[in-house]
Amino acid sequence: MKDSGTCRLCLASSELRESHIIPASIIRLIRDETLDNRFYQLHNKRNQMIQDGPKEHLLCDDCEQKISGYEKYFKEAIHLSRHGIEIKQNQEFAVIDNLDYRKMKLFFLSLLWRMSISSLPEFENVCVGDSEETIRKMIVTEQAGKSFEYSVSGDIPLMNQKMQEGWSTTPFVSKSRPTVYAILIGGILYYISTTRQNSSLLPELLLNESGRWVMPLRDFYSIPFLREYIDRHFNE
Numbered sequence: 001m002k003d004s005g006t007c008r009l010c011l012a013s014s015e016l017r018e019s020h021i022i023p024a025s026i027i028r029l030i031r032d033e034t035l036d037n038r039f040y041q042l043h044n045k046r047n048q049m050i051q052d053g054p055k056e057h058l059l060c061d062d063c064e065q066k067i068s069g070y071e072k073y074f075k076e077a078i079h080l081s082r083h084g085i086e087i088k089q090n091q092e093f094a095v096i097d098n099l100d101y102r103k104m105k106l107f108f109l110s111l112l113w114r115m116s117i118s119s120l121p122e123f124e125n126v127c128v129g130d131s132e133e134t135i136r137k138m139i140v141t142e143q144a145g146k147s148f149e150y151s152v153s154g155d156i157p158l159m160n161q162k163m164q165e166g167w168s169t170t171p172f173v174s175k176s177r178p179t180v181y182a183i184l185i186g187g188i189l190y191y192i193s194t195t196r197q198n199s200s201l202l203p204e205l206l207l208n209e210s211g212r213w214v215m216p217l218r219d220f221y222s223i224p225f226l227r228e229y230i231d232r233h234f235n236e
C-alpha cells in the first residue's frame with residue numbers, strides 16, 4: 001500500500017512505503033523457526049498475539065531500503081551468526097565478536113527514531129524530543145556516533161535456562177533519568193538510552209567500536225518489568 005507525502009527521513013516529497021517499526025524480517029525469522037511464534041504487543045493493557053508487526057507510512061523507497069539494510073545486518077549477525085560473527089557463552093555472559101559497530105548502531109538508532117516518530121499506539125510511550133532531529137541527521141548521513149551516545153546495551157533473559165528467541169515485545173520505558181527504552185527483540189532485551197551523555201555502564205557492555213559486545217544472561221524473573229509482563233500473559 002502506498003501513500004503520497006513527505007519522507008520522514010530524507011524529507012523529500014515522495015510515494016511513501018508502509019514501513020514496519022519493529023523489523024518485519026525479525027518477525028518473519030521468528031515465525032520461520034520451529035519456535036512458539038509468540039509475538040506479543042502490550043496495548044491498552046490488553047495483550048494480543050499479533051500476526052505482523054505494526055506498520056505505518058513513514059519512508060520513501062530509498063530510505064526504506066537503507067533502513068532495511070541495517071535490519072538485515074542485525075538479523076543476520078545476531079540471529080544467524082553470519083558476517084564472521086562469533087558468539088560464545090558461559091554461565092554468566094554471551095560475548096559477540098566481530099560486529100560491525102556502525103551498521104548495528106544505525107539499526108538501533110533507526111529503531112529508536114522510528115518508535116519516536118510513530119503515531120501508532122504501540123509506541124505512544126516512546127518520545128525522544130529534540131533528539132529526534134539529531135538522530136534523523138545521524139541516520140541520513142550514516143554517522144553512528146560514539147558508543148556512549150544513545151548507548152545500547154543488551155541482556156539475555158533466560159526462562160528455564162533457555163533464551164526465548166521467539167519473543168519480542170513493544171517497548172518498556174524506564175522511570176530513571178535519562179530515559180532508557182527497553183525492548184525485547186528475538187529473545188534479547190535491548191536498552192536504548194535517549195541521551196548523548198556518557199553511560200554509567202562498563203564500556204564492554206555497550207554496543208561499541210571494538211566489535212565485541214558482552215551481554216549478561218539473566219533470569220527472566222529477575223527483571224521486574226519482564227516478570228510483570230510474563231505474569232500478565234501466563235498467570236491470568
Ligand SMILES: [Zn+2]
Pocket residue numbers: 007008009010011012059060061062063064
Ligand atoms: Zn526518504
